[in-house]
Amino acid sequence: MTTSSSAAVPAPQVLATLWEQVHSKELPLPPLVRHGDVERHLKALKERAPELFQLEVVGHSVEGRALYHVSLGTGTRHVLLWSQMHGDEPTATTALLDFLEYVRTHREEPWVARLLTELTLHAVPMLNPDGAERFQRRNAQGIDINRDALALQTPEARALKGLRDRLQPFIGFNLHNQGWRHAVGRTGKPASISLLAAAFDEARSDNPGRVLAKKVCAVIRDAVETLVPGQVGRYDDSFEARAFGDNMTRWGTPSVLIETGPWPSREPDMPLVRLNFVALATALDALATGKAAEADVSRYESIPENQSSGLVYLLLRGVGLFGVDGKPFTADVGITVTREVRGKGKALELLHVGRVEELGDLRVLGALETVDGAGLFAVPVSGGNAKEGSTLRLTRPGQHAVKLGQRADLMLLKPLGEPFMYRIERVIRFDK
Ligand SMILES: [Zn+2]
Structure with missing residues (x-):
């Protein structure tokens, strides 16, 4: 594999600037983005680049909103990314849409072309559109979809599980927001991005999949910290028997959890979308090039743990x-x-x-x-x-x-x- 400097993914600061160019000004602030916005956006992407994107409906929410799966790339290794399974956790939905737009408009760039050859990307932006409509965590049944990975009583969880079983992705990205009281360790700094390589058992054992997820977290940490030093936290890695990240890892799709948190300004949304964009672009590139496999696990394990009331x-x-x-x-x-x-x-x-x-x-x-x-x-x-x-x-x-x-x-x-x-x-x- 050749990695000449021209083929390298842009540095985090450069990616942050590039994000400004592709971020859709038609979208409202993330908490105000609704299913209709996501639907319009995905259909427009498909219309503008039908040869690049496949768009399918993988299920419907309780209230009948279509759950979209957009895929792109021709690689043999599949990556699954899903956002907003909690309806009031919207940041990554916009980041995913912006990233898809970036790929559409920059697919000739060597690093983007490589991404599309090495990987096939699958995204489900806004898994819980009924919750998003009410800006609430749970779905319309009142169930927390992220505690429904085993019981599968929600149509949204069934759609995600079905997609995973069909695609057998080698890694997954589980994209959330966490409350604004989270600090990085005892530093008093906001945990603007928190990372977790989800455990698959009570003992929090390692297997090759979880080690890869830890390495991807290390890559994201190093990218994001160049933009916001000290604002990256590590999410509690206790095993949650009912949650998707934990079970995805157990089923063979090790999961990287990205929790977007507080930001020290009165207008936090756009800076946080930008951080998500940088995190995703850098992580996906590292998976495409194989750099992720060489990352230092200790760069993940040494991240200070989140303090939830800090x-x-x-x-x-x-x-x-x-x-x-x-x-x-x-x-x-x-x-x-x-x-x-x-x-x-x-x-x-x-x-x-x-x-x-x-x-x-x-x-x-x-x-x-x-x-x-x-x-x-x-x-x-x-x-x-x-x-x-x-x-x-x-x-x-x-x-x-x-x-x-x-x-x-x-x-x-x-x-x-x-x-x-x-x-x-x-x-x-x-x-x-
Ligand atoms: Zn969440």
């Missing part, structure tokens, strides 16, 4: 609070954010709901944003007219206690020296 969205460090008795005290306040999608059709809205999730000494937690609360008091926003810079009189501070679990619309107040008088320094608001 991070908050916004941390108010050392801020003054009022107890219900009116007495002031100092604490850190940890605010978490979850996303919801509301509305119908084209009028879908993505909302961010903030809650006070942690209170006290939070020095062990990381945060996507930290605010120094020294000299300030935090109180709930009361009324609709809280304006930064205006003054406020609080005669009964006990009525302005910040309580655990409440909505995190807060004001940061600076005492003005006169009794009960404060200036509003900052208003923190989330969507209702």
